[in-house]
Amino acid sequence: MYVSARSDYALRAMLAVAAASRGGDGDGGGGGGGLVKAASLAEVQDIPLSFLQGILLDLRRAGLLHSHRGADGGYALTRPPDQITVGDVLRAVGGSLTTVRGLPAERAGYHGVAAGLTDVWLAVHGAIATVVDSTTLANLLTHNSTDHAPTTS
Numbered sequence: 001m002y003v004s005a006r007s008d009y010a011l012r013a014m015l016a017v018a019a020a021s022r023g024g025d026g027d028g029g030g031g032g033g034g035l036v037k038a039a040s041l042a043e044v045q046d047i048p049l050s051f052l053q054g055i056l057l058d059l060r061r062a063g064l065l066h067s068h069r070g071a072d073g074g075y076a077l078t079r080p081p082d083q084i085t086v087g088d089v090l091r092a093v094g095g096s097l098t099t100v101r102g103l104p105a106e107r108a109g110y111h112g113v114a115a116g117l118t119d120v121w122l123a124v125h126g127a128i129a130t131v132v133d134s135t136t137l138a139n140l141l142t143h144n145s146t147d148h149a150p151t152t153s
Helices: 006-022 038-045 048-062 087-093 117-133 137-142
Strands: 065-069 073-077
Touching: 006 038, 006 048, 006 087, 006 137, 038 048, 038 073, 048 065, 048 073, 048 087, 087 117, 087 137
Parallel strands: none
Antiparallel strands: 065 073
């Protein structure tokens, strides 16, 4: 699995919007009724605005975000954070979770001595799907980063 900048930015944006929906600051640049403006989000999360706008459009088309127009507008989640998984976000902006030479793992075909590779790629895909489909935005928002902080000796 390769995590692209687009996928990373999408997850960061969704977490910021989710934090705003809970009333937390979440570094989302929200500031009003749980709505997060794209420009504020881009600035606070250090994401190029033009790139972020395309990502937000994909997330909206996938049914994960909805937008509100106007001076008090912005973006909000369509479902609670505990009902949106990392896998939902990754698929919305990147398609298949695992690719082999640009094709989804299930379409990678081999013959002869390499035939067993298809099973390996499908197992890798399954393992990744298990992790990303069982991790919600809510899980990540409640994660205490000090629990996994590196220790120094």
